[in-house]
Amino acid sequence: MAVPLRIAVLVVLLAPVASRGMEVVPAHRYGLVQFGNRAAAAKVPPVSFDHWSHRARFTCRLCHVDVGFAMTAGQTGISASTNRSGYHCGACHNGKTVLGGKPVFASCSAGVDVDESPSCRRCHEKRDPEKARRDYEALAEKFPRKGQARAVDWEEAEAKGLVRPIDFVEGVSIRRAPLKMDKEISIESSGWMTDVLFSHRKHSVWNGCEVCHPEIYPSTKSGTKKTSMIGISSGESCGVCHTKVAFPIADCERCHVKPVR
């Protein structure tokens, strides 16, 4: 059977985009970001931040709303000065906040030589991939794992009470009533995959409302929003998190859960 030329061309052109999102990244490397916009000017190595190291303890909302970390790289304006003033990393990494019975080490102490100080190098150091892998495995052995990368299944870990992500930091967060959001949305799949059942409840545990609305999902007339896997693979819509931090889109069946109509 001959494949029409325009479809063949389309497939060839879109394959790199689609495959980028479908790539299976080793679990210890997934969610790695570097804070380095000001590092060169400050003559310090950039900070390698593994999301998984904080995900077992905190909600996404706490850092991305209350503490003020932007969802887009380079938009936060993080600096040693903001950390020292008790903002950004310094909101918790201030030597006073107690977590698990121990004070959290202070970030960016003034008057310290970054080459000499072991405390600076806890964050400002070239990442050792083997150490990151070992650290990840040490953390992950306590939790259920899932997917092609055998990464921690945070959703199940939370449901089983194995993690209780903190959503409040004294002096930073605002006391509010817990969010009640049980609305589930069925998203019709136009391809060969089964439909998606989107759970607001599962997402709001970690994100509240503000992480997604309106930055990722602006207001639209009901039923008019179209989402494509090409867009998601390119980091739009679900892909903002599900190609970088939350479980990857290569684990198709975790979203496409509804039986074929």
Added chain:
Amino acid sequence: MRRGRSWLLAAVLGAGAAFTVGAAQAVLAQGPAAATQDWKKEFEEICAKTQDAMALPMDELKGLVSRCDKLKPRIEKLDESQRKVYSRRLQVCRDLYQFVIESREKG
């Protein structure tokens, strides 16, 4: 008797004046600190309702957006670290309320 009353009146007036001066000094002393924290109280009041945004009536949502717009110039005058963090936090909060308003209007 009359002289005694005068003394009493003078004592009462004196005590009143001393109290007024003391109170004024106390207010002046905490004035700048109170003013600097005033924006934060307003910020917390406005943004404490994001969890309930979907249930709030339209008038209240519009009122919250308006309060965000009024507070913004005050936050822009803060020191650099505070400005970076709270400008963003206020914007996130305002955008959510605006999102709910627009979502309802679009239906």
